Amino acid sequence: MGAFTQPHARPVSLLMPAGIGIVVAMVLLASVGATTFRDGNVALLLGYLCVWVPLLVAIGVTAFGVGRAAGEQSGAVRRFLRLSIRPIDLVWGIAVGLLTRTAASLIEIGVYGSMGTTGVSFGETVYDLWWLFGALLAPVLLAPLVEELFFRGLVLRAVHSQVVTRGSSGWAGVIAVAVSGLTFALMHLVTIEVGNAQTIVVVGVSTLIFGLAAASISLATGRIGGAIIAHVTFNGLVVVPALLAF
Template sequence: MSSPLPGPANEPLRSRHRIDRTLRLANPAQTGPIEGITRPSWGLADAVLGLLAFMLVPLAGGVLIALLGGGELTPALVLLSLAVVWATILGVCLVVSKRRGYGSLAEDFGLRFKWVDLGIGLGCGIAARLLVLAVTSLLVSVWPPPDGQMPTTNISVFLTGGTVWLIINAFIGGVLIAPVLEELFFRGFILRAVQNTWWLRGSKHSVDHAPALAADNATIKIAVPRRSLKTATTAAVLISAVIFSLVHVGSVPDLYSTVVLLISIFVMGVVCGTLTVLTGRLGPAIVTHIFFNGIAMATALILNIG
């Protein structure tokens, strides 16, 4: 094993208590009881490639699906298009975890749950919806909708077909599956990649014996901070929320609705990102996302809006 990193700023963290106190915002996979901070081999370059795959694969699939449907987006084709997106997200995360990380979605990206996450998610999901309502109400008062028409949302695509399709696309797909995979990708993968790149730089030191989850004969890289962890974490939360909101831009038809949607998704992204770094796991963010989407779906069904 390598010798401790020199200097007070890079002093090894000798106890779990101290790790929790000083590096509580970092990915827990980097703060185990070893000499120094481990540096994951996946970073911003992997995030960029992952985002390209996230955008291009579903786009190509969407074109093919549109051709198959003759321009009409039936409930079955909606499910197929969603499945393409989900498969891309899961595939990217699995590949990065296997080739660049420990080979575990829980270890690399924090895909863990606790029972308390249900209560946290319920409260934060409702709070996020109320915050979005307050912000969009302020926007509407400052910038009234053109021609007095209220902005449209991206929910209507889920609310087509009969009861069976509503259950499959809206509630199983939009409320349950999408939050899990989107949080895994945007808060587990993208947020941590930005955080690591902003926060750490490589070091010549290494640990030759990898944890049980790492590949045999692997070497764990030790890193040293280049910036404050709080600064890097704040940047990561905001940047991941911006990226998350931008990928939803094409789902509404007009500029006003796009601005409202961007604000809504950004607010939710900040809430979920904050929960992720504060708890060190994705459970609270996933449950928050589930309730956030569920409230929107239920409201749209009750008011018959989309």
């Protein structure tokens, strides 16, 4: 926890944009999920944008406040979000990604009786820009970056700072990791039908395990580089095998 330094902005000002961002993202995601689109590509794009835009706006608002308080922008924002990757983060990230994906596969086997039921599948393939976006760029690269910036760069830091300010520094790490992991899992459950208990268990537990693991390595290293690599690995181990099957 020594890698954490307190931000210049007040903790409450950090929590507010984070809370608003996640609520808006979940509401928009649920709305898009409940809407029928004639064009699947439009639904795909909106599904990502309704999450990314609120999260990025929350990050931007907070970063502006932190940068203004510090008297600089880029350096203060980068330090606040702990946006850096070192060679050791590749080791941590790949290891955590592999372990959490293995855990997710075991959960699938335990619930469904087989592995891969929640995996990605592709029908008739049209290799165009939409395919590149939906099959590779969005799930394997863009989503991990945006989500880790928010959940491990903003939420984890904001909650940790708030708990420390309230005088409970001994519990700050545990609470911050728990909140970061729980909100991450909750966002991935929004579009799942309430009656689909098996999928709720599989997706909920799998994303919670990953969220807790990613938050833990981010807190331990003081950087989100390892968490980003872990997320890329976690998602890639579902998407890439599905692509190679065609």
